[in-house]
Amino acid sequence: MPQAEPSVRRSFLLPLLLIGSVVLVLSIAVAITIGPADLSVADVYRITFEHMGFGSSGVSRIKDGIVWELRLPRTLLAAVCGAGLALCGAIMQSLLRNPLADPFVLGISSGASTGAVLVAVLGIGSGMYSLSTGAFVGAVFSFLLVMLLAAGAGGGTDRVVLAGVAGTQLFSALTSFIVISSADAEQTRGVLFWLLGSLGGADWGDVMMCGIVCAIGIVVCLLYSSALDAFTFGNDAAASLGVSVKWIRIVLLVITALITATLVSAAGAIGFVGLVLPHAARFLVGARHRRLLPTTVLVGAIFMVWVDAIARTVFQPQEIPVGVVTALIGVPAFAVILFRMRRTR
Numbered sequence: 121m122p123q124a125e126p127s128v129r130r131s132f133l134l135p136l137l138l139i140g141s142v143v144l145v146l147s148i149a150v151a152i153t154i155g156p157a158d159l160s161v162a163d164v165y166r167i168t169f170e171h172m173g174f175g176s177s178g179v180s181r182i183k184d185g186i187v188w189e190l191r192l193p194r195t196l197l198a199a200v201c202g203a204g205l206a207l208c209g210a211i212m213q214s215l216l217r218n219p220l221a222d223p224f225v226l227g228i229s230s231g232a233s234t235g236a237v238l239v240a241v242l243g244i245g246s247g248m249y250s251l252s253t254g255a256f257v258g259a260v261f262s263f264l265l266v267m268l269l270a271a272g273a274g275g276g277t278d279r280v281v282l283a284g285v286a287g288t289q290l291f292s293a294l295t296s297f298i299v300i301s302s303a304d305a306e307q308t309r310g311v312l313f314w315l316l317g318s319l320g321g322a323d324w325g326d327v328m329m330c331g332i333v334c335a336i337g338i339v340v341c342l343l344y345s346s347a348l349d350a351f352t353f354g355n356d357a358a359a360s361l362g363v364s365v366k367w368i369r370i371v372l373l374v375i376t377a378l379i380t381a382t383l384v385s386a387a388g389a390i391g392f393v394g395l396v397l398p399h400a401a402r403f404l405v406g407a408r409h410r411r412l413l414p415t416t417v418l419v420g421a422i423f424m425v426w427v428d429a430i431a432r433t434v435f436q437p438q439e440i441p442v443g444v445v446t447a448l449i450g451v452p453a454f455a456v457i458l459f460r461m462r463r464t465r
Contacts, residue, residue: 132405133405133411133415136404136405136415137414137415137418140415140418140419140422141418143422144199144418144421144422144425146161147422147425147426148192148195148196148199148425149161149164149165151191151195151425151426151428151429152164152187152191152192152195154429154433155191155432155433155436156436157182157183157186158183159183159186159187163177163179163183163187164187164192166178166179167179167183167184167187167188168187168188168192170184171188193322193323193324193326193327194319194320194322194428194432195425195428195429196322196327196331197319197322197326197327197330197386197387198319198322198387198424198425198427198428198442199421199422199424199425200327200330200331200334200383200421201319201330201383201386201387201390201393201424202393202397202420202421202422202423202424202425202427203334203338203417203418203420203421203424204330204333204334204337204379204380204382204383204420205223205380205383205390205393205394205420205424206393206394206397206398206401206416206417206419206420206421206423207334207337207338207341207379207413207416207417207420208222208223208337208376208379208380208394209221209222209223209393209394209395209397209398209416210394210398210401210409210412210413210416211341211348211372211375211376212225212226212376212394213398214348214351214352214409215277215348215351215369215372215373216277216280216281217277217351217352217354218277218281219399220395221281221395222391222392222394222395223376223379223380223394224288224380224389224391224394225281225284225285225288226262226263226266226267226280226284226287226373226376226377226380227262227263227265227266227283227284227285227286227287227288227290227291228259228262228263228377228380228381228384229259229288229380229384229389229391230262230287230288230289230290230291230292230295231258231259231260231261231262231263231265231287231291232255232256232258232259232262232381232384232385232389233255233258233291233292233295233315233389234258234262234291234294234295234298235254235255235256235257235258235259235261236251236252236254236255236258236311236314236315236385237295237298237299237311238254238258238298239251239253239254239255240254240307240310240311240314241298241299241302241307241311242298242302251314252326252385252386253385255381255384255385255388256381256382256384256385258291259377259380259381259384259385260377260378260381262287262291263377263381265287266280266283266284266286266287267280267283267373269283269286269287270282270283270284277355280373295315299311313388313441314388315388315389315443316388316389316441316442316443316444317387317388317389317390317391317441317442317443317444317446318387318388318441318442319387319428319431319442320432320439322386322387326386326387329382329386330382330383330386333378333379333382334379334382334383336375337375337376337378337379338413338414338417340371340372340375341372341375341409341413342410342413342414344368344371344372345408345409345410345413346409346410347363347368348372348409349407349408349409350363351363351365352407387442388441388443389443390424390442390443390446391443391446391447391450392446392447392449392450392451392454393420393423393424393446393450395450395454396450396453396454396457397416397419397420397423398412398416399454399457400419400453400457401415401416401419403457403460404419424442424446427442427445427446427449428442430445431444431445
């Protein structure tokens with residue numbers, strides 16, 4: 121098992137999670153007020169409580185609509201996406217024993233992109249499927265293909281990574297081919313914006329769907345936190361400690377794939393969240409997964425709330441895809457993490 125973490129980190133965890141939860145709630149409220157509408161944090165809370173059945177907000181219908189129909193579901197979806205992608209990144213890095221692994225290493229993002237493009241550009245199943253449904257189906261199909269390739273190659277974490285690389289390249293090529301050969305200028309712009317991550321079309325249905333899937337995923341991953349600690353030293357060491365290596369890997373890979381597929385289908389491909397934030401959480405609370413996973417979830421949620429606020433306001437009225445902002449922030453942050461890792465060796 122991993123070495124015991126310093127007691128100061130153990131005693132620091134509960135206050136950290138409480139402070140993180142408060143910061144998340146305040147971040148959501150403040151982020152909603154950012155924009156051209158004249159809103160205050162008090163307005164946000166009053167409108168929210170009114171829709172929950174607690175009194176009257178006393179604000180105009182326009183402000184009520186801006187908060188309840190536009191900004192609140194979008195900001196909540198940003199928090200859910202950040203939490204889910206960061207969680208998946210932490211799980212993938214532990215399962216694959218690769219600090220560069222992230223939720224998209226299984227080809228899920230590229231498969232979702234292909235599914236979305238098939239609906240948006242070619243109109244396949246457009247009468248029955250929305251773009252989100254097409255993205256989800258494509259993500260699940262790509263994950264199954266990658267798992268079949270990995271199993272055919274003999275299994276193992278390195279085979280999963282290689283199969284994921286192959287799947288990513290395959291579906292990225294298919295997406296590019298469809299867009300180049302069939303899309304007009306307007307379709308190409310819309311698809312590109314979605315591929316880079318967009319929360320502009322968020323609604324309460326997206327929030328509920330993604331929130332439920334992520335909540336279930338968080339619970340399942342926490343139940344296997346001890347097993348994830350054992351994976352740190354490899355499959356043989358985990359098996360010697362009584363861990364059912366094959367079964368747990370399958371369960372966690374499936375959970376990770378479902379969370380990622382659901383989030384990508386709702387918000388597009390948002391990179392670097394699952395790659396960088398687990399490292400930041402490890403710096404705060406150490407490598408033990410019972411502490412790492414909830415911390416990663418909170419850090420990811422707070423991060424994405426502010427990334428979305430930046431994306432929709434910094435160049436008003438033009439909106440930047442959130443994936444662009446995460447990359448611009450994530451690359452320098454990841455460079456700092458790499459240098460810190462080098463100095464601690």
